[in-house]
Amino acid sequence: MSTPAVSFEFFPPKNLEGSFRLWDCVNTLAPLDPEFVSVTYGAGGATRKLTHDAVGTIHKTSGLNVAAHLTCVDASRAETLDIAQGYADIGVTQIVALRGDAPKGSNGYRPHADGFAGSVDLIEALAETGKFAIHVGAYPEEHPEAASQQADIDHLKRKFDAGATSAITQFFFEADTFFRFRDACAAAGITAPIIPGILPVENWTGARKFAQACGTSIPPLIADAFENATRDGTTDLLATALASELCDDLIIGGVDHLHFYTLNRPELTRDVCHALGVTPKVRLQNVA
Template sequence: MAPRISFEFFPPKTLDASFRLWETVRMLAPLEPGFCSVTYGAGGTTRQLTHEAVTTIGRNFGLNVAAHLTCVDATRTETLEIANTYADAGVTEIVALRGDAPKGVERFTPHPEGFADSVELVKALAATGRFQIRVGAYPEPHPEAGHPGADVEWLKRKIDAGANSAITQFFFEADTFLRFRDACAKAGITAPILPGILPIENFEGVRRFALRCGQTVPDWLSARFESTEKDRHEALAIRLCYELCTRLVDEGVEDLHFYTLNRPHLSRDVCLALGLRSTNERDVA
């Protein structure tokens, strides 16, 4: 049986980026994702753009859209006002995150009148009774994790505060997620944990990004791309992502969340390979 899927998009900052977002949504919407999420820029820099993208996608494509919401650079009142604006527009899912520090700032510092962390944000959103709340999870240690197991403990706090499910950071080996899933189950976490899947469109770019995020890039993965001709990288990326997803599904994973980076072709092709069907006949011709 094919897995359930969801997609992440990010809001456009330019006209060209707007065209790319709408083309991405147009291409992936026929796969009928359970939901799609729209990110928030570091420091809340795309707050208004996120709102516009969320409402437009929901209105024009009929998708269930989850809006990212962070604790960065806003008071509690401002943050909850943004959340309620989403609810008033019919958006009932929030991806609640602490958020990254603004550009040029080394570490996250709470606004004096804002939420100190994602647990506080989740608790406040849950108290409104207006949202399904998703949170982030880290199969590999978060750069700020204080000790082994801290990421599992922190996720449990967010679930206990009222989160309904979690979406993980991307990873490159199925065992990374499976070990984390087992540790979460042992800690008493029963909420769904969706693995975050990143199809590798540009290996060097993904490697740099992964290292900044503290994610392990396996030697075997580097070797595969380095030994493959560049004109074959796309086919290799599809195959490796398909193999990763297949292993997860074989281990009982029912949901996959794709980080599209607003470049839809690889995500679409992997989903089709996994047995999903597109309502757009041109995608399966």
């Protein structure tokens, strides 16, 4: 079995404690030599400046390739493209281009009056600059707002046609979920890389809420296992075993790149990577 490439998602810190947690996460996972690391936006673009600052600092101090999340929410076209240009100016050449979630408490997504209508328009504008590799989101199970699974795939095809270079999926619990999605994408004429997103479950209550919000189905056996492990205090052991098994099944099925949602808690992700044979290769530069 070949060793996969890996990448990691972080979120920007909101306070001093969060900053220490983020840098601990970077220090722990950087030696695994990821293809890139990404830094998220909050709902409604709430962490826009924090994301920019975190991207710049990680890029400057770690030597890692950083992919900055960029959304259409609550910003004009000019403002959004200015942010992208700011990333290009500091040498960040990868962007995760997303429509973005509506601000909390709002009645769903509404485009900014002077902004991008959605992710396809954003991707097209970024591609026209010629400055970025563009990652996009994909849903192996039907997006809660989608008319159907096929509508989701058709929308993903439009994103690739607009200039996206790869897609990263929402997390899922069974390898067959990804394989069915991959086959359907191929049938729709999608040939670009689709990278499965992996969530090592650090907190079962939070993961269950996250799954419900984004349309990820939870197999009853896995739900029962986590409920029992939560009572027994063995959640970490179960999470590591299940995520490692899922990744192993994906690799056997031809996947050569895995993207981990770390939630800024690196230990489970590190342990899963070690189980897959992804071991330290480089030493992180000093982080100021």
